Amino acid sequence: MNKLASAVIFLLLLSGTASPPAYSSLIFSGVGNDGYMHDIQGLYSAFTLTPSAGNAPQYIYENLNGSGIASSINNLRQVLTPLDTLVWVYSGHSGIKTDGTDSDESAPSSFAHDRYDETVGMRHGHDQLSDDGLAESFLNLKPGVDQIIVVMDVCYAGGFIGGSLDLNRVPGITFLGSSREYEQSFSYSDQPYSIFTQGLIDGLTGLEADANQDGIVLASEWFDFAAAYTVNIIRGQHPVFYGKDVIIAREVPLPDASWMLFSGVVLLALIKGLGITHRQKNHQARLPRA
Numbered sequence: 706m707n708k709l710a711s712a713v714i715f716l717l718l719l720s721g722t723a724s725p726p727a728y729s730s731l732i733f734s735g736v737g738n739d740g741y742m743h744d745i746q747g748l749y750s751a752f753t754l755t756p757s758a759g760n761a762p763q764y765i766y767e768n769l770n771g772s773g774i775a776s777s778i779n780n781l782r783q784v785l786t787p788l789d790t791l792v793w794v795y796s797g798h799s800g801i802k803t804d805g806t807d808s809d810e811s812a813p814s815s816f817a818h819d820r821y822d823e824t825v826g827m828r829h830g831h832d833q834l835s836d837d838g839l840a841e842s843f844l845n846l847k848p849g850v851d852q853i854i855v856v857m858d859v860c861y862a863g864g865f866i867g868g869s870l871d872l873n874r875v876p877g878i879t880f881l882g883s884s885r886e887y888e889q890s891f892s893y894s895d896q897p898y899s900i901f902t903q904g905l906i907d908g909l910t911g912l913e914a915d916a917n918q919d920g921i922v923l924a925s926e927w928f929d930f931a932a933a934y935t936v937n938i939i940r941g942q943h944p945v946f947y948g949k950d951v952i953i954a955r956e957v958p959l960p961d962a963s964w965m966l967f968s969g970v971v972l973l974a975l976i977k978g979l980g981i982t983h984r985q986k987n988h989q990a991r992l993p994r995a
Contacts, residue, residue, distance in 0.1 A: 738797030771826035771834030817867030904931030
């Protein structure tokens with residue numbers, strides 16, 4: 706066995722005895738209200754079938770009022786780390802807060818289309834969480850997690866961004882909403898999932914949303930796939946996207962950058978120590994690219 710082969714085997718053995726490579730883990734949390742729990746379960750199942758998500762931890766709730774939704778988000782602080790990606794999904798009915806209190810939609814920094822705040826919680830319940838309160842809940846997770854992806858399949862979904870105190874004030878957030886601020890969102894009468902959610906599920910299945918076929922599904926690609934699916938069925942429903950374009954899924958998970966750097970440094974040191982010249986390296990057999 707030559708010295709280079711011994712060095713490579715040493716590096717492989719070292720990688721096997723070290724801790725598994727760390728990479729951004731997906732944490733899935735969702736709330737299914739008013740009979741829309743199937744949307745949450747279906748989307749979670751779709752994520753678990755993607756190679757980069759695997760058996761992602763789930764924190765799923767059914768039929769929560771407004772304060773319960775806020776508490777469920779706050780409880781995530783105990784499990785999130787800066788390396789994690791939080792995907793938070795809400796499916797159910799939404800409301801419009803018209804009493805004028807806590808309303809920020811007409812503030813100078815607002816780009817909302819009306820002056821009302823939107824709310825979530827059990828339909829017709831008095832305990833509702835406004836878009837402002839929802840934003841506050843996610844702000845409380847910072848800096849515990851850097852990447853937050855919010856998916857909302859509700860009527861008036863676009864109203865949860867736009868106001869000066871809405872979700873758009875959460876740094877680095879990615880938002881996918883099922884409809885514009887003044888539009889309703891629809892579900893199938895004979896299918897388990899809402900229309901926008903069905904598009905999201907289909908986009909993850911087999912990474913169908915990977916438009917450029919590079920093995921990576923970006924948030925914008927995922928949204929475009931689901932939006933096209935939605936408007937093709939319901940002409941009066943136009944999904945909305947806001948925020949940071951991030952990786953949603955990939956064919957294989959990426960190792961932690963520090964591990965790759967460490968491995969490279971070790972290998973270069975071994976090669977240098979063995980005295981392999983540039984000319985000698987050029988004569989080594991090349992492996993085909995994957």
